[in-house]
Amino acid sequence: MREIQGGVCIEGREDRAxxxxxxxxxxxxxxxxxxxTGRGAEAAQGVIDAVRRLGWSSSTQTWVELLGRLNHSLSPAQTTAVIVAVGPTAxxxxxxxxxxAWWFDGAAEYALTKEQRRKPLLGSGEAMPVGFFHEARGAGRLVLGSDGLWKYVRWERVLEALQNPPQEAARRLLESVRYPSGVLPDDVAVVVCRVERSPTG
Known part of the structure; x- marks a missing residue:
């Protein structure tokens, strides 16, 4: 068995996590x-609500199909979407x-979303959701973020933040892209999960 702890930070009108x-x-x-599109926040919230309604699944195909349905039901509002299910082995x-979404296992860094299609966006009716599977039986750190994080964060700040508990790590990642004036260059949404092996696992 594995123990999973998570933290979420969001700042901005259009992002959701x-x-x-x-x-x-x-x-x-x-x-x-x-x-x-004028309805970005509505589209982003639609993704969150749909994942909540579906519940748990470890099937890549299930998540691809969910995004495929949202691609039509959210129209004309549009959004990005990243969904990661963290199970016992993958x-x-x-x-x-x-x-x-990135996975850090202490030995390497894996871009789970490296094969994704950046455009068209979900809700356009033409988006092409891409699924992924990554075997991960040991401990590690998972980070999901909107482009407001990844476009502006320095990589060393990501690694530094992940030395902290998940909620603090998420907060530090958000703050790492804030300008000295206190404003952010873009909306930011961050999720950090810490995965550890339990003593019996």
């Missing part, structure tokens, strides 16, 4: 609504857009 806990594991979600999920 959530972490859902189940007996089998957790599901982490980040969505960055496209402000140019990370599974799907994504669309330029939000990203």
């Amino acid at each position: 959530a972490l859902f806990e189940y007996e089998e594991g957790v599901v982490a979600v980040v969505a960055d609504g496209a402000g140019g 990370l599974t999920g799907a994504s669309v857009g330029d939000s990203e």
